[in-house]
Amino acid sequence: MDLIRLTSRRDFLKHAAVGAVAGSLAAQGAVAAATAPERRHRWGMVIDTERCVGCESCVIACKVENMTPPGVFYTTVTHEPLPGAPSDKPVFMAKPCFHCEEPPCVPVCPVNATYKRPRDGIVVVDYDRCIGCRYCVAACPYGARYADFGDDYELLPAAGQAVSPEYKQYRARVPGASPIGNVRKCTFCLHLQDDNGEYDRDAGRWPACAKTCPGHAIHFGDLDDPESEVSRLLRERNAVRLKEDLGAEPNVYYLL
Amino acid sequence: MTLKRAFWILGLVGLVPLVAGLYVRFTTHPDPTNLGSVVPWGLWIAQYVWLAGVAAGAYVISSLVYVFGVRRFEPIGRLAVFTSIVALPLGLLTVLIDLGHPERAWNVVAFTNIRSPMAWMIWLYGAFLLVVIVEFWFLMRRDLAAAISLPGWRGRVAAVLALRSRATSEASRAADMNKVGVLARIGLPLAILFPIGVGTLFGVLSARPFWYTGLFPVVFAVTALASGVAILALASTIFQEGWRAQRSLIVDLGRILLGLLILEPVLLASELGVGIYGNDRGFAASVDLVLSGPYWWVFWVGQVAIGLVVPIVILASRLGRDPRFVSAAAVAALVGFAAFRLNIVIPGLSPEEIAGITRAVDDPRITSDYFPSLLEWTLAVGIAGLGLVLFGLGEIFLPLSRRTPAGEPRA
Numbered sequence: 091m092d093l094i095r096l097t098s099r100r101d102f103l104k105h106a107a108v109g110a111v112a113g114s115l116a117a118q119g120a121v122a123a124a125t126a127p128e129r130r131h132r133w134g135m136v137i138d139t140e141r142c143v144g145c146e147s148c149v150i151a152c153k154v155e156n157m158t159p160p161g162v163f164y165t166t167v168t169h170e171p172l173p174g175a176p177s178d179k180p181v182f183m184a185k186p187c188f189h190c191e192e193p194p195c196v197p198v199c200p201v202n203a204t205y206k207r208p209r210d211g212i213v214v215v216d217y218d219r220c221i222g223c224r225y226c227v228a229a230c231p232y233g234a235r236y237a238d239f240g241d242d243y244e245l246l247p248a249a250g251q252a253v254s255p256e257y258k259q260y261r262a263r264v265p266g267a268s269p270i271g272n273v274r275k276c277t278f279c280l281h282l283q284d285d286n287g288e289y290d291r292d293a294g295r296w297p298a299c300a301k302t303c304p305g306h307a308i309h310f311g312d313l314d315d316p317e318s319e320v321s322r323l324l325r326e327r328n329a330v331r332l333k334e335d336l337g338a339e340p341n342v343y344y345l346l
Numbered sequence: 347m348t349l350k351r352a353f354w355i356l357g358l359v360g361l362v363p364l365v366a367g368l369y370v371r372f373t374t375h376p377d378p379t380n381l382g383s384v385v386p387w388g389l390w391i392a393q394y395v396w397l398a399g400v401a402a403g404a405y406v407i408s409s410l411v412y413v414f415g416v417r418r419f420e421p422i423g424r425l426a427v428f429t430s431i432v433a434l435p436l437g438l439l440t441v442l443i444d445l446g447h448p449e450r451a452w453n454v455v456a457f458t459n460i461r462s463p464m465a466w467m468i469w470l471y472g473a474f475l476l477v478v479i480v481e482f483w484f485l486m487r488r489d490l491a492a493a494i495s496l497p498g499w500r501g502r503v504a505a506v507l508a509l510r511s512r513a514t515s516e517a518s519r520a521a522d523m524n525k526v527g528v529l530a531r532i533g534l535p536l537a538i539l540f541p542i543g544v545g546t547l548f549g550v551l552s553a554r555p556f557w558y559t560g561l562f563p564v565v566f567a568v569t570a571l572a573s574g575v576a577i578l579a580l581a582s583t584i585f586q587e588g589w590r591a592q593r594s595l596i597v598d599l600g601r602i603l604l605g606l607l608i609l610e611p612v613l614l615a616s617e618l619g620v621g622i623y624g625n626d627r628g629f630a631a632s633v634d635l636v637l638s639g640p641y642w643w644v645f646w647v648g649q650v651a652i653g654l655v656v657p658i659v660i661l662a663s664r665l666g667r668d669p670r671f672v673s674a675a676a677v678a679a680l681v682g683f684a685a686f687r688l689n690i691v692i693p694g695l696s697p698e699e700i701a702g703i704t705r706a707v708d709d710p711r712i713t714s715d716y717f718p719s720l721l722e723w724t725l726a727v728g729i730a731g732l733g734l735v736l737f738g739l740g741e742i743f744l745p746l747s748r749r750t751p752a753g754e755p756r757a
Binding site: 114115149160161162163166167168169170173183185194197198199200201202203219220221222223224225227228229230231232233235236237238239240241242265266268270271272273332336 | 450453454462547551554699712
């Protein structure tokens with residue numbers, strides 16, 4: 091009798107647990123689907139390695155725009171020869187965050203601090219929620235995430251008080267306070283968007299790297315808009331994306 | 347006695363670097379570790395994996411007694427559960443000091459992302475810790491209740507720990523053991539899932555070819571069990587009645603350890619062999635680091651010579667019948683597992699994810715080279731010291747031994 095009761099209770103608990111998990115998953119999905127704003131843009135880049143001269147202006151422009159500390163580079167320029175190429179001529183490759191359609195860094199975050207913005211697909215970090223575990227740094231296949239360990243440039247007088255416009259949050263750089271201790275990454279300079287989430291190239295509200303590139307190698311725009319410069323380049327030229335096999339569907343393409 | 351004294355000295359000396367290290371960790375800017383954005387995890391995470399393995403492995407051995415009724419291991423049943431109780435909070439500590447914002451650790455509960463293996467691990471950690479603590483309390487309850495009558499501070503401490511419970515009858519003991527049985531049946535699957543969860547946390551990252559293998563959860567489970575057995579062999583040599591009283595039991599633990607250690611090269615060869623044959627560039631880069639990188643000795647000396655050859659030779663030979671040698675083999679195996687953990691975490695992260703990324707900028711945080719900083723070593727040693735002290739305190743305050751009546755002064 092006791093055994094029967096115990097068994098049925100155990101079964102009940104088991105079913106209840108399975109039901110609860112399935113229910114919460116379904117509910118989470120439903121809520122997300124119902125509340126997610128409509129996707130309006132798929133911001134991305136097409137980077138022309140043929141036009142890149144390796145001047146690294148984009149790196150500097152990014153640092154100045156986002157006031158990133160040492161060790162944090164939202165874009166870098168690698169200069170490696172192509173494997174198997176007949177000469178050791180380097181291929182310059184500017185490498186921002188690729189704002190993947192299936193970002194491997196997002197699902198691993200234990201606290202949902204990093205996510206892909208439903209409206210325009212930009213992958214962002216909630217500095218106030220991020221606990222600084224750096225799991226996303228390990229999970230990113232493109233080395234696009236950087237942990238802010240609190241280092242400062244020695245020669246900058248403003249070090250310690252520098253204000254970054256990132257996310258339009260204008261945080262002062264204070265030891266122990268975010269974004270120090272957080273993971274940081276390229277935001278496609280989303281703080282330059284207007285209130286409707288639009289960029290304006292002519293007004294200079296355009297990602298700093300693309301705006302600065304003297305060789306016009308970095309093209310930025312909406313990949314969902316067939317009339318955009320980036321869409322046109324993808325139609326007319328042969329583009330590649332890095333590590334396609336991982337299925338991350340990066341939104342940054344390279345012209346070789 | 348001398349073993350125990352050496353143990354205490356080691357532990358108390360370890361507390362100094364712990365306190366100093368924690369102070370430096372939370373007052374120094376910038377972050378005084380050698381971690382960076384290419385190798386974002388290092389010594390502390392390796393230590394975490396080691397501790398998690400020890401906790402889970404020791405608990406599985408305790409379930410031999412409380413789930414499967416293997417009376418042979420009854421003398422170390424409580425010690426095994428207690429080992430988990432000590433190792434689990436230490437593991438939490440290693441992770442906590444590693445976080446960029448430890449003050450927000452609560453977020454992992456408040457904002458859990460159910461898709462994150464790290465979040466799974468956190469809930470598993472909580473559930474396992476809870477079961478282990480409650481189970482241990484029921485294991486100790488009667489002895490604590492009996493110890494209330496002792497004069498002086500021992501009695502007072504026992505009264506606090508017993509939570510006002512005073513029943514000392516055989517019947518109350520039997521009721522306790524029933525509850526222990528139920529809890530142990532809940533705890534066992536959690537303990538098995540535990541290292542599997544750690545292996546999953548690493549194994550799911552397709553960005554890191556060295557970790558991205560279905561073998562990882564299995565490797566973690568087997569090595570966790572082995573490290574639990576090893577630490578129990580060591581602990582039962584030092585604690586309670588010591589190796590003289592537990593001869594045959596320690597020798598038995600040695601045999602189990604031998605079996606598990608023989609399994610380890612099989613797993614290692616499968617993991618490394620398949621990856622090397624497949625010649626994935628990222629995987630090959632990590633294997634090169636493990637086998638012939640600047641820290642090749644961590645693998646060849648730490649993991650293979652000390653961690654496998656020494657204990658297997660001892661345990662498989664006649665020496666394996668002497669508990670002191672079994673315990674030495676256990677120490678060697680535990681050192682080997684530390685090397686194993688380091689060789690999982692660091693070489694998996696070190697290779698460039700995009701060729702040239704570490705040469706693109708000249709920055710000490712963006713480099714494939716990683717060697718723990720002084721602070722990292724200090725805190726790792728400090729946490730180990732805290733573990734020894736907690737173990738020792740348990741020996742004093744808690745009647746860990748089944749045979750010794752509660753509170754009776756030990757020779």
